[in-house]
Amino acid sequence: MLSQKSIRDSFILQLVSASATLIVIFSVILYNYIKISIFEDITQELTKQAQIIASARTSSVEHMGINIFNPSLSSINNPSEIQVTIAIRVNQGNTISFEHSERNKQKFLSIYYPLEKRPHHFVSITKNISNTDILLDKIFTNVLIINLTAIFLILFYALFLSRMLVLPIRSLTNKLASMNENFLQIIDTQKLPDEFQPLGASINKLVERIQIFVNSQKELFIGAAHELKTPLAVMKTKNEVALIKLRDTEKYIETLKSNNQTINDMNKMIGNILEIGRQEGAQFEKPIEIDLVKFLREQINNYTILAKMEEKEIVARIAPKYYKVITQPTLLVHILQNFVQNAIKFTPKHGKITIQAHLNDEGLFIYIMDEGTGIDESKDLFAPFKRYGNQTGAGLGLFLAKNAADALGAKITLKNREDAQGTIATLFLPSRKHSL
Structure with a gap:
């Protein structure tokens, strides 16, 4: 039974219906x-014979009967096949006419x-x-x-062709079904x-994102365990x-204060880890249209x-007056x-x-520039629990920012400034993901 939801069944039905309709129309x-060709030949033959007889002498026409027909004037010599007579028809006028008749299950054509x-x-x-009618019946039967x-x-061909067309889908389905978080393999789109290469490329991009996500989660769990274990x-x-041994009260108080500070640091780290979970939930936020400049x-x-x-100052230099986008604001805030x-x-x-923003054909660029000591560009700045310089923190901020950018289809980079000392952070929102 054909399914209305099946593309293959719909393809088979449409191909067979269209082909059958064309075949029937062509056959008819x-x-x-x-x-028409057969009867046209017969009518031409009868007309030619009638012209020959009508052009004969009047005396010959007056004695006309079946045998008056000169065999040399016709291609048919069998008297049972053709009869020639004189007929009086008052209401016909002076025009040639043809009539079909049937007698004793035999069919006749008269001129x-x-x-x-x-x-x-x-x-x-x-x-x-x-005999001509029998021939036409045989032709009709053969055509049918x-x-x-x-x-x-x-x-049969539609079944074969539809199976061949869905083969790449089945191949992709089997490859995807065999994958899991421990075995992710890129599909060879070549x-x-x-027609299926764009789909294969999209699947490969998704697989790459899953690989990055799985690896980052593993790295996050290992890092979290290490950061909490130390x-x-x-403290222990x-x-x-x-x-x-017994010590002064001040020593115990100092130890307790140190442990409390460590506990506070651990709480901050746990808070950052929970923030990762909240951010992953934000990735399922429904995209809405906003004015990104506003x-x-x-x-x-x-x-x-x-x-x-x-005691610091923020300088804003926003070039576009407005920029309509369909995006997830929570991830942008992250x-x-x-x-x-x-x-x-x-x-x-x-x-x-300094916060700058400008728009070009590629998309919208947002730059955040500081006046700090700069960064080491050779290191992976977006890895979890990586801290640089003498600043405190869990080392998860840039990791969260990278995950949010990946979810938005955006791109973020960090590099040292060339015009002065400091770092420039760039957020790029491609125009293919957004609309002006």
Whole structure:
């Protein structure tokens, strides 16, 4: 039974229906052409015979009967096949006419050809066309058999062709079904038909993103275990040392304060890890249309307050007046907030953080520039739990920003400034993902 949801079944049905319709139309036209051609030959022959008889002498016409027909005037010599008579037809006028008749299960075709010198008198030639009718019936039967055979062959071909067309889909399905988080393999798109190569390329991009996600999650779990295990070991060692012998109260208080500080640091780290979970939930946020320039200016106003509290200044240079996009605002906030907070953190007091944005054919570029000491561009700055310089933190900010950018289809980079000391963080939103 054909399924309405199946592309293959729909393809088979449409191909067979269209082909069968064309075959039937062509066969009807062909059969009628053959039929018309046969009867046209017969009528031409009868007309020619009638002209010969009508042009004969009047005395010959007056004695006309079946045997008056000169055999040399006709290609048919069998009297049972053709009859020639004189007919009187008052209401016909002076025109040639043809009539079909049937007697004793035999079919006949008659011509009535007017005589010029005898008003209302016509030469009537009647021909037995039973054999012609039988021939046409055989032609019709053969055409019908050929049609049924052709439709059956088309159905078989449609089944074969549809199976061949869905083969790449089945191949892709089998490859995807055999994959898991421990075995992710890139599909060789060169072996796919041209029509399926874009699909294969999209699947490969998805596989690459899954590989990055799985590897980053593994690295995150290993890093989290290491980051939590180390302070716990330090706390345990401090407690064991404090319990070896009696000490002054101040020593115990100092140990407890140190342990409390370590616990606070661990809580911050756990908070950052929970933030990863919240960010992954934000990736399922429904994209909405926003004016990104207006959104960016609103965020800059919030960051300006934070900068003033640190005795620093934010300078905004936003080139486009508006830029409509369909995106996920929560993920954008993750990226911008991380970049600006890092810029505020590393910029010295009374320094400036510059936020620029400009638009071109490729998309929208947002730059956050600080006046800090710069970065080591040879290191993986987006790996989890990586800290650089003497600043505190869990080392998850850039890792979160990279995950958010990947989810948006955006690109982020970090490099040292060329015009001055400091770092420039870039967020690039491709135009193919957004609309002006």
